[in-house]
Amino acid sequence: MKRIVTSALLTLFAASSFACQSNKIQLLNDFPNATSDALMTNCVIDEQNKRITVKLLPENKPINNSPWYAFQLISEKPQEITLTLTVEDGTHRYHPKVSHDGESWQAVDYQVVDDKMNVKLNIGPKTTWIAGQELITNQDYVDWGNELSQFEFIDHKVIGKSVKGKPIYQIITNQPAVKQWLVVLGRQHPPEVTGAMALFPFVDTLLGNSELARYFRQQYNIVIVPNMNPDGVELGFWRHNANGVDLNRDWNKFKQPEVIAVDKLLTELVARGDKVAMAVDFHSTHKDIFYTMPNDYGVQQPYLVNNWLNKLDSQYPDFNVIQKPGNNPQMGVFKQYVADKFDVHAITYEMGDNTDRSFIDKLAKDAANTLMQTMLKNNEKLH
Structure with missing residues (x-):
């Protein structure tokens, strides 16, 4: 992915926005996805002991x-320093990664002692980037x-605006004669980058030129x-949108503009006589897992997800495709919304x-291919 900001744009000790600085060291946050000033405090640079300390704060x-x-x-x-990160009312989730160009990233060693994450870094006149995950920006999408x-x-269009007025885009196939729809969603939660890493190849496979993909798009x-939450992505939020709301808890309230935009899009598809057939919502967590609706929940094609994920699992003898079915209409998550409103599976x-x-x-590529194969079959029973 191409990054907006490169080290060439940063001149040492120029009038850039910086979180804190000493005579010889700067810590900067004037780039997309950076930890904003409002989400950090107690930034101290101790040149004598070669240590930088920062306390991370949630958006709310x-x-x-x-x-x-x-x-x-x-x-x-050039020198080696120790960056020490602490968290207000929380613990560390994301392991540190370093880049020298904002594009290529490497995991680095770290230690957590008494809730302090300590990372040794070699820094110098050229920019060193450190982040909890690789950066995937709004511009990348x-x-x-x-x-x-x-x-x-394929069309690429704006379907709505975020709280702060950023565009929310759809990528959509424009085949009017085709009435069934597969829906794909991503980045409701800004730091969940591995979900985005899966979404890109998953979608590229669906939209690709294979015989399977071409035939699937005929049906x-x-x-x-x-990118459901461009404000949160831009501002380096932990979880929420600019109203301080978890978007994946708003699918039964419909108070947030990002959720309203997608609901309006899908509602209008159905109103013109089309049908939502299946939905996939990409996220990240501590392990690889697929949260599903129960096959006895009453949705159409009740064994679609079981057949899909069982087929995917059969291709990976050394990896367990974990299916965790459940439903909670009061929770306000996207998969529940799809099942309740459109009577179909979502994961x-x-x-x-x-x-x-x-x-x-x-x-992700194999998941896309096996999903297409499965959706082209009848899933009233287990295969």
């Missing part, structure tokens, strides 16, 4: 324990959508809203925070 409380961080570090001279829209059967249109596709990135990519 209560909140899921997912402390995000992303900074840039510059030093007048726009660029990807623009690339896909070069195909004549199903596809609508993707890949929450969760990738582990630390799952191998190449495996995420491979699994």
